[in-house]
Amino acid sequence: MAIANVNPNRMELSKLKKRLETARRGHKLLKDKRDGLMKEFLEIVRVNKALRETVEANLKGVYENFLVASAIMSKQVLENSLMFPKHRVEVGIQTKNIMSVNVPVFNFEQKQDDLYSYGFFGTSGQLDASINRLGEVLPDLLALAEKEKSAQLLAAEIEKTRRRVNALEYVMIPQFTEKIRFIKMKLDESERSTTTRLMKVKDMMIKEMLSKNNMS
Amino acid sequence: MYRVAIIGDRESVLSFKAVGFDVADTTDSAEVLSAFNDFVSKNYAIIFVTEQVAQLIETEIESYKDRPYPAVIVIPNNRGSSGMGMDAIKKSVERAVGADILFKEEN
Numbered sequence: 001m002a003i004a005n006v007n008p009n010r011m012e013l014s015k016l017k018k019r020l021e022t023a024r025r026g027h028k029l030l031k032d033k034r035d036g037l038m039k040e041f042l043e044i045v046r047v048n049k050a051l052r053e054t055v056e057a058n059l060k061g062v063y064e065n066f067l068v069a070s071a072i073m074s075k076q077v078l079e080n081s082l083m084f085p086k087h088r089v090e091v092g093i094q095t096k097n098i099m100s101v102n103v104p105v106f107n108f109e110q111k112q113d114d115l116y117s118y119g120f121f122g123t124s125g126q127l128d129a130s131i132n133r134l135g136e137v138l139p140d141l142l143a144l145a146e147k148e149k150s151a152q153l154l155a156a157e158i159e160k161t162r163r164r165v166n167a168l169e170y171v172m173i174p175q176f177t178e179k180i181r182f183i184k185m186k187l188d189e190s191e192r193s194t195t196t197r198l199m200k201v202k203d204m205m206i207k208e209m210l211s212k213n214n215m216s
Numbered sequence: 217m218y219r220v221a222i223i224g225d226r227e228s229v230l231s232f233k234a235v236g237f238d239v240a241d242t243t244d245s246a247e248v249l250s251a252f253n254d255f256v257s258k259n260y261a262i263i264f265v266t267e268q269v270a271q272l273i274e275t276e277i278e279s280y281k282d283r284p285y286p287a288v289i290v291i292p293n294n295r296g297s298s299g300m301g302m303d304a305i306k307k308s309v310e311r312a313v314g315a316d317i318l319f320k321e322e323n
Contacts, residue, residue, distance in 0.1 A: 041312050048305055056297050063294035066231045078230070088236035090217035091261040093285055104284045106261060109217070131234040138235055141291075142220075145262045148305070149287035155308035156282045162314075 006179050008186030016183070020176040027168040034161045036099050041154040048147040055144050058137040065130035072124040081123050091142065101157045103150040108142050218285075221255045223248055224266030228293040237264070245272045252276055260286050266293035267300040 006012060070078055090109050095102040222232045226241040233239050238260070240251035248269050253276075255263050263286050270277060270290045277288045290301045310316050 038312070045305060045309055049302075052301055052305065056292050056301065059292060060296065062231060063228060067227065067294060070227065070230075082230060082233045089220050091220055093218055093261050095284060102284050104261075104287065106287075108220075127231075130231050134231055134235050141264070142262065145264075145287045145289045148289055149285070151305065151308050152281050153284065155312040158312040 006182060008183045008190075010187070013180065013183045013187070016176055016180050020173065020180065023168055023172045023176060027165060027173065030161055030165045030168065033099055034158060034165055037101070037154055037158045037161060040098050041151065041158060044147055044154065045151045048144070048151050051140055051144040051147055055137060055140050058133065058140070062130050062133045062137065065126045065133060069124045069127035069130055072126065077123065078127070081127065089138070089142075098150075098154065099157075101153055103153055104146060106142055106146045108139075218259060218261035220262045220264070221260045222264040223251055223255075223269050224264075224291075224293055225268060228266050232264075243268060243272075248272050249276065256280070256286055262287045262289060264289050264291050266291060267298055268293050268295075270300060 073081075091106045092109070094105045094107065096105050097103070219238055220236075221238040221240065222229045223240045223242070225243045229237075229239050229241055238255070240248075240255070242248055242251060249272070252263065252265075252273055265273070265277070265288060267290055277290075280286060280288055290304060292298070292301065306316055
């Protein structure tokens with residue numbers, strides 16, 4: 001472990017101890033965050049999957065009807081009928097905070113509930129059916145957008161958090177404990193050497209005193 | 217208020233005009249790109265793209281993944297779904313969990 005550049009003194013030791021404590025606390029917090037995010041994420045992704053299945057199935061119906069309509073009607077009439085839509089979709093974006101991730105919440109407003117921007121003359125029933133169906137799918141489609149975006153954002157955040165947790169758990173914290181151990185051992189070692197030195201000096205002094213007494 | 221747009225081939229997206237989406241009907245790679253950038257710069261909330269188109273601007277879509285909006289959502293076109301949308305969900309699950317846990321029971 002990288003303990004090459006550590007000064008083995010008490011100052012460094014107390015500093016490292018503080019950092020270790022912070023790292024431990026951060027690790028715990030991040031771990032909780034990760035678990036919380038994961039719980040939310042799994043819920044959202046499950047909804048997301050279900051929504052996507054229904055939307056894709058419904059869109060198929062829309063397309064089928066539209067295809068028939070475009071086969072029956074001339075291209076020009078079809079385009080003219082759809083040229084000026086009466087219906088408008090506007091979306092308000094709010095953000096919801098899930099564990100410090102800002103997730104969009106789309107609440108949409110439909111301007112008019114009459115979907116048909118054309119008269120009955122010259123247009124085929126399939127077009128009506130197609131558009132009607134689309135109107136039905138619309139709320140799901142927007143909900144899908146919301147959930148899918150949320151899932152993507154949460155996934156990114158979870159990935160980041162997991163990396164941080166791992167970095168703390170497997171790199172930072174072991175490094176700190178190792179450094180602290182190293183310093184403690186060094187300090188103990190120097191303490192022991194001081195003690196022995198003192199004992200040695202004491203011995204020498206006693207010997208000197210004794211020899212002086214013998215001389216006199 | 218923000219608006220909703222859709223990019224895709226004509227047959228698939230024309231009907232979305234009726235419900236008030238802003239439609240860009242093109243499948244040409246350069247046109248799709250400019251339409252996409254246009255929608256992004258005009259602050260559209262949601263941009264739907266058909267699978268076919270999504271393949272053309274994959275990197276652009278990827279770069280908006282980590283922003284709250286626009287939400288770029290892949291939908292199937294009139295030739296049916298190739299499972300690209302599901303793949304996107306799968307990918308985000310893998311990204312978050314590290315393994316695919318949602319779809320395992322199916323395959």
